[in-house]
Amino acid sequence: MKKLAVNPLRKTLIAVLTVLLLTFVSLTSALASSSGSDVFTGNPIADIVEKTSPAVVNIDTKTMVRQPLSPFANDPFLREFLGDQLEHFTRLVPMKGKGSGFIVSKDGYILTNNHVVAGADEITVSMSDGKTYPAKIIGTDPSYDLAVIKIEGENLPVLPLGDSDKVRVGEWVIAIGNPFGFESTVTVGVVSAKNRSIRARDFSFDGFLQTDAAINPGNSGGPLLNLKGEVIGINTAIIPYAQGIGFAVPVNMAKQVLDDLVKYGRVKRGYLGVYVQPLTKEFADVYGIKSENGAVVADVVPGSPAEKAGLMRGDVIVEVDGKKVEDDLDLTMKIRSHLAGDKVNLKILRRGGIERKVRVVLGSIPGSEGGRKSLSEHLKKIGIKVEPVSDAVRKQKDLPPSITGVMISEVAPGSVADGVGLRxxxxxxxxxxxKVEDIDSFVRSLPKAEGPVVLAVWRDGRVFYVSFRL
Known part of the structure; x- marks a missing residue:
């Protein structure tokens, strides 16, 4: 009997079509099973998008920045010769930014990324129906790169918040946002990984969801949805040189801070008061620690909850509330998940393998409580925002050990600070x-500074004074 020859190209096409058909069937099945009682049409993704997109907003920002009037304004020789006088040869120009967000309450509270709205002088929110609203910042949390802004409205569409702890790797997800200004763009992918850590020169974050759903500039602050139309993450970061790699803040982290941002404008996050590093085999051998996991206490902040509870340099924290601590990053995440005033139980191993159980009442991050209102008022009058001097900043600026203080992160155009040449x-x-050692001592110093104020400022290897009157 004569065998029929099968065309190789035809055989390949049949195989490809079969794979595509099976993929479509599995996706449709997943959508149907995850939707509960929802009845989908023949296009389930479109159904979810149609249902959720009215609550997704575009955010436009305008920030006034100073621009040199001369192309030679950044010339090192001129800066050395003219010094602070060069700052007067500038003009104010608007810098525009775009991002995304989503409505979390019917009266107009919107969740987005901190970096989308940080420093903005004007914020405008655009809805999917074309309506626009002015918005104001209610509170920000740079640690999680989250912010809450508000528009005035009633009975607005709202996105439900899901449970990111239940998200599985490989689960289908939908991203909606405003990439490159293209409004209401929808992309689809899967959860590629969980608990990703990102480290940059001035930014670090642990616990990201990783997805291959296309996320581009402008997507920041938009929702990452599951197939029930629930928010499981807030799209926040991409790796510029890579494709198919995007990151989102798990929504459960946002839930922890959302109420505080709305009520207080800040987060009352718990504070332990230790500097930690990974546990190495060499450290474990020398100190007699019988554990492969944990976080080594490199130093204890004087007066901190950790010191009050008896923690010491060299202790290894191996458990928090009965849950194993994998490393220093894991400990940071576990403490971050608590608020000030929470009680946590730590299991530590001390030199020689001595096991101790310690109960700690977490405090507030230094500078976040007493004096914060007066600090905010003074900073607003001066026209600056400040932040702690991190190790990364010290290394970048090659700061001498004798130089301590707080770093100016932003100067408001036309402010007192701008007028005296602060940058x-x-x-x-x-x-x-x-002397300013840190944010805490800065807070204590400023309330005394009524009337005339003299600041000693370090810049480019030298210290100089600026003076003004509040």
């Missing part, structure tokens, strides 16, 4: 003769 990146080392 972003300056380090404030003294306030009216009082």
């Amino acid at each position: 972003s990146g300056d380090i404030i080392v003294e306030v009216n003769g009082n």
